[in-house]
Amino acid sequence: MHIPSVLRERGIDRVAAFSIPMTTRFRRITERDGLLLHGPAGWAEFSPFWDYGTAESAAWLRAALADATAARPAPLREEVEVNVTIPVVPPVLAHRLAAVGGARTAKVKVADPGVSLAEDAARLEAVRDAMGPAARLRIDANAAWTREEALAALPVLDRAAGGLEYAEQPCAELEDLAAVRRALEIPIAADESVRRAEDPLRVARAEAADLLVMKVQPLGGVQRCLDLAEQAGLPVVVSSALESGVGLSAGIALAAALPELPYACGLGTATLLTGDLVEPPLYASGGMLPVGRRDPAPELLERHAAGVELTARWEERLAACAAQS
Ligand SMILES: O=C(O)CCC(=O)C1=CC=C[C@@H](O)[C@@H]1C(=O)O
Ligand SMILES: [Mg+2]
Structure with missing residues (x-):
């Protein structure tokens, strides 16, 4: 090439x-x-x-x-705790996927077009059933809801989950995120409002989120993310962009270098691919991923x-x- x-x-x-x-x-x-x-x-x-x-x-x-x-x-930790990521799949499959990698936190995708709230609730119930009462369950709506839809859906999903750790990007607009955050007790995480915004810090200044999701590639690199995290002054969840193990290891490097890491990271996504480019593949074990640069196997x-x-x-x-x- x-x-x-x-x-x-x-x-x-x-x-x-x-x-x-x-x-x-x-x-x-x-x-x-x-x-x-x-x-x-x-x-x-x-x-x-x-x-x-x-x-x-x-x-x-x-x-x-x-x-x-x-x-x-320089890393501040040797391994990083990750969540298991549950795509929009039927409850039986969600139940099975929840056990992969031994995570104690799950992120469940919801609000896909054409999928009902009842189906999202059933998926959350299945994941809770699989992981037990001590697990943390979060959802990601990928900005699908209006303010009114979010205000109606979130309490339903909170109940189905037996309590949500947080809701990621329920709405697209900052004003709606802020309003939902004020109206409900469920913490709000911003993802698209960080990674696709002209100014990734605006959401923090607008007090529209309790925490920020950071992805290394769309935000321009590990060091840029560290700088943004410091300026934002909010807790950060490092998440993947569904990379191979090579790209995932950069996300892990960010998670390992953040002064505080209070949440499990969305970096356990190698299992969503049928193979990896690194050997052994970057699959979580006991809910943890090891820190370190990973080169592809030829x-x-x-x-x-x-x-x-x-x-x-x-x-x-x-x-x-x-x-x-
Ligand atoms: O955060 C995770 O658990 C896994 C990563 C993940 O969900 C995503 C990765 C890449 C693109 C996104 O649509 C999606 C997200 O919205 O967070
Ligand atoms: Mg997201």
Whole structure:
């Protein structure tokens, strides 16, 4: 693959495109694809979802470049606690998935188009049943609700879950998040209001959330996230962008470097893919993931190599984003 000169100048000497089928449909995608870049500090991942345009994806490239060219911040912990992530699936499957990786916290996706509140409630009941009374259950609505819908749905789901740890991005607009937060006792986490906002700190200033979800790639890298977390002054949950183990290890590096880490992180997502690029795969055990840079195994990179057409699309995308970085 052609490496743009601005990247070559920074020491990027290898680029490889990959594509890995998902175990279950998540975020309306069934395949996770992206690029791995190799530079002076090691391998890094550049994998913006296809619904991100060039300008937005340029932040993902800055993150990958920083990770491939500079050392990661010093870790304050050796492992990081993670939640299990439950996609919008029927209760029987949700019950089974809740046990994967031994997590004591689950994040349950809700409010997908065409899925009823009763179905979301049944999924939460199944997860509670599988994990027991001591587990923490959180939901993620991905900004699907209006203020009124959130105010109606959240108490129902809170009851079904036997208590929610927090609700992630119930509404899209800051005013609605703030109003829901004021009206209900359930803590509110901001995700899209951080990762897709022009100003990721506005949600904190507006007192529209109790905590922030941070994803390394969309926010432009581990160090940028650390700076934002300090400025926001709110607790942070580090979450993945469904990366391979290479990209996940950058999220783990952020979680390991944050001064406070009061919540389990959404980094246990390698099990949503049918394979990983690192060996052993970055699967949680006892609800924990180990800290440390992970390089791809050559035979796995080969096994999951993107086809000719997809590789060409990534080459084009890399060139477009590099021109903006
Ligand atoms: O936070 C987790 O438990 C896993 C990551 C996760 O849910 C997401 C990863 C990538 C894209 C998102 O739609 C989704 C999220 O909204 O948090
Ligand atoms: Mg989210």
